[in-house]
Amino acid sequence: MCDICFFWVFFLQVILVQVNPGETFTIRTEDGALQCIQGPAEVPMMSPNGSIPPIHVPPGYVSQVTDRNGSGPCISRTMRMCFHPSEANIPFLVFFWWLQRIQHSNALLSLNESFQMAIGDILYTFWITLDLTVCVFYRVSTVCNSVKGPSFDAWAFTTHSAPPDTPPPPRLSHRTKSSLTLQWKVCMTELYLIHLCLCSESQWMTLYRGPERKHLCEDLKPATSYSLRLSCVNVGGQSLCSDDLTVRTHIPPPGRCQPPSIVGDVKHKEMTLQWDGPLCGEESENVEFSLEMCAMEEGSEPTEVYCGPKTECTVGNLLPGTTHRFQVRAANSAGYGPYSESVEISTGAGPPGQCSPPAINVTSHTCADVTWENKVSSGIDISEYRLDWGCDLDSLELVYSGTETCFQIFNLEASTYYCCRLQAVNQAGAGPYSDLVMCRTPAVAPDVVSGFRYVDHPLNPTENEPFSHSTCLALTWDEPHCNGAEITSYSISVGDRIITTRSVTGHIIRDLLPDSEYSLQIRAENEMGPGPFSQTLTVRTRPLPPSPPRLECAAVGPQSLKLRWGFSSRSQLTDDTTYILQMEDRNQRFVVVYRGPSHTFKLQRLSESSRYRFRIQTVSEAGEGPFSETYTFSTTKSLPQTLKAPRVVQLEGNACEVTWESIPPMRGDRISYVLQVLGGRDSDYKQVYKGDEASFQLSGLQWNTDYRVRVFACRRCVDTLQDLCGSFSPSTHFNLRRSDATLAVEADITRVPMGKTLSDEQFAGLIVFGVASLSVLMAFLLQLLI
Known part of the structure; x- marks a missing residue:
């Protein structure tokens, strides 16, 4: 079996809790007991899982931590472990150690790390490497599966010494014009160094060296900026200097100003003062001045009349001929300086004051x-x-x-x-x-009425009664000044009687005699009484207007009416007399058809057999007379028109056919025709036909005999059962000649108009033509003679 070694590297986070002087920090130790730590001290608290544990501190307490690895407010420790692999059962190993500091305060740090153990009676060796604090005593024990085992005997080891870390900059707690009080945080060190440098210079000097965390810097210059640094010293050496703290000492209050003096002339209400400030120095920067004025009377309080940075001031609103006391002092951010010496200045004599109301x-x-x-x-x-x-x-x-x-x-x-x-x-x-x-001023009776005059027409058109210039007078006047009381009425004097009117500027006097003269006066009245009468106004009423003349119809035609009228029976007629003739229209309104001095008038373009209504009025300088009664006149019916000459056509034998033009019915009345023949030695025409046809055949005529035929139309009126016959047509001449063949021979028609006298119009035209011709001839002869 070969030994295999694994290395696990993890990080511990330690929070350093800063306990200030005079404070107590309580924590629970390994055996569960409570331990109280008195400040000043730094209590490390370890977080094995990388997070910051909740720390409950007294109210108002502010903790300070150091950031070492950039991940948060903590200190990172590195631990290396070497172990052999084992079975699937993974126990937990927890390490505890205590830091033996100079202040003899212990802090418990724990580390949780899991590893796998081999099965058997093989003894494994573990290597744990910690980044410990310098010059600190440690004791280590183990706990397996979260069950506390027996601790090792105290095994003391000490880390090597090292220089302290860079401390934070000092903090200013108080300053005056010549001193600065600094404080700084507790560091793992024995000595603290305070370095000072003027901001205007670059030379640093050590101002303090000692274990205290507070220092008073004295004998400094006022209003001067300084830079200060902090460094720490222990057995391992001196740390780097902290960041610079730049502070400035206070400015002292300014000194005494010079007394105010007068600039220019002293006026009766104002004066201009100036003064010199205190001596130049730091205290003269950003200085403002306060000028105070006090009256000379005993017990008068001074009043500030100016406050600002200028050394000159104009004091106004002063009393003329009075004496005032002035003094000035300077002020800056440090406070007010002493007052200057006071000076007494008098204003000049001025104009009078305000008079009492008269x-x-x-x-x-x-x-x-x-x-x-x-x-x-x-x-x-x-x-x-x-x-x-x-x-x-x-x-x-x-x-x-x-x-x-x-x-x-x-x-x-x-x-x-x-x-x-x-x-x-x-x-x-x-x-x-x-x-x-x-x-x-008090109110009195109204003034005299002015503008009293006579007018042709009433100025008030709302009068319901008719107005006549023969029996009425329309008066108007200008409203006078009422003199403080509203005018209530006007009184008009007409001869021996007084007429009272309303408070209007116009009145109509009625029931006067025509063509009579009157003297009038007027006065206004108010609640104070009547005013004086105006000047006398003399006026005269007009004569009575002329009565209307009698209207007659002089001539009547189918489309015209000629009317005439006589003279008025009342009043004298002058050249200015005008007659107004009115005719009723279809809307039953009378419209003027004639206005002028003539006594006849002919209406044209009327409708035949129509009724028309007329009335007439006479207007003179006396006024417009009344209208006459209504007259009704009717136009006659129109005669049929004159026919053209009839046409004659010879028939077989001694017969011929006569034809003429036809006329349509006239307004419902039928038209009949009358044919007359003049033949041989007869001197009168004989009627040979009367009827509605427009042709007729003549028979039994003699050969080679001259004949003339003519025709006229008759209107058979239905309403009057009368016949209205028109004029004869031109005659047609024909001669019936014998012929072997039966031919339709057109007669030789000679249209000869019937002999009759000239009409008035034709005769007048003939005279005009003759006179014109004679005028032209005479003009030609005169031209030749000249």
């Missing part, structure tokens, strides 16, 4: 007395008073300037608000205005 006594609605008290000036006599007066602040005007203490104001308006203010003036200037004083 008193106003309103004696009437147009007059007021203003009085005020004599103001005490600021060291200089008052030269004048200024009184401002107005309706409001924006309208204030200077109404008085002098040395008197009263003034009377006239020409005020009734029931009006007024205000005033007072100002005193001396050689130094004008003082502030007094408070504004208000007053109001």
Whole structure:
């Protein structure tokens, strides 16, 4: 059988619990007893499975541990084991050892590791290698299967010495302007070294060497930055220096400042002061100054008027002609320095102060007395008073300037608000205005009404009664000033009677005589009484308007009506008389068809056999007269139109056929035709046909004889059973000639119009043509003569 050796390497974690001075740390020992450890001390606690065990410490206790391997707040120990393999049964081996320190405090460390043992009476040897602490006494025992066995006799061994580890930097616990108090943590060492260096230099010096964990560094410079380090020393040597701790000593309070002095001129309400700060040094950095002012009266408390880094200050809101005491002191982060010497400075004489509000006594609605008290000036006599007066602040005007203490104001308006203010003036200037004083004049009766005038038409269109210029007068006026009391009514004087109206600016006087003259006056009234009457207004009513004339129909036609009217029976007619003729339309509304001075008018484009309603009105300078009664006139029915000349066609034998154009029925009335023939030596036409047909055959005519035929249309009215016949057509001339063959011979038609006199229009046209021709001829002759 060969011996095979296996090496197992694992890590132990040890927590070093820092017990501060004056504290007690209690742990349970191997035999179950409680052990109390007094501080200062470091108690190592081992964690065999790599985790940190829960540690219960007193309330408020802060433990400190050292990180060695980077895995957490613990110290790692390396253990190597060499063993032989065995059967499947795996016992557990637990090792315990105690650290014998200088302070004689023991700490129990345990290590759990499993390995397999061989079966038999073979003796195996185990090698356990631990990374132990330097200069420490150990005792080892074993426990198999979690059952404690007998411990070995105390086997003492001591590890070799080594320099201490690098300590943490010291901690500042207190400082003053010339000292620093440092503390540091407990280390496994005998001596501690404190090294000091000015931050502005690079030379280090050892300030302390000893076993204490606290040191007071004295005789340092104020407001100076220092760097400090900590190192440890034991039998193994000196550790490396800790990281630098940079601290700065406090700044001392500043020194005494120079007394304040005046800069420039001293005014009556302000002055500018300056001062010099304390001597230059560390205490003069970031310095602020506090300037205090105190009145000269006994028991006056000083007041701070400035606080800031500047050495100059302007003090305002001072009283003119008064003396004040000033002193200054400096302050920095360390506190205030001593006060400077106090100085007394007086302000100059200034303008007067604010006057008391004046008193106003309103004696009437147009007059007021203003009085005020004599103001005490600021060291200089008052030269004048200024009184401002107005309706409001924006309208204030200077109404008085002098040395008197009263003034009377006239020409005020009734029931009006007024205000005033007072100002005193001396050689130094004008003082502030007094408070504004208000007053109001009493109310009185209204002022005289102005703008009283006559108007053609009422300004108030809501009047229900008709308005006539012959019996009515429309008046209007401007509203007067009410003088503080609202106007309740107006009184109009018309001859011997008084007419009272409402509080409006217009009125209509009715039931007057036409074409009569009246003298009118008006006044306004309020609760204070009636005001004065206005100036007299003389007006005259108009005459009565003309009555309407009688309307007649002078001529009637199927599409026209000629109307005429006479003169008005009332009032005188002048050239300005106008007649207004109105006709009722389809909507039963009367519309104006004529307006003018003429007495006739002809309406065209009317409908035949239609009724029309008319009324007429006369308008003159006296006004518009009433409308006449309604007149009804009707147009006649239209006559049939004139037919064209009939056509004649010769038939066989001594017969012929006469044809003419036909006319359609006219508004439901049938049309008949009348044919007349003139032949041979007859002098009158004879009616040969009357009927509805548009042709007729003539027979029994003589050969080689001249004949003439004509035709006219008749309208057979259904409503009146009358016949309305039109004009004759042009006649047609024909001669019946013998012929062997029966031919349809078209007669030689000669259209000769029937003889009748010229109409009025044709005669007038002929005259116009003649006159025009004569004018042209005379113009031509004159041109030749010239």
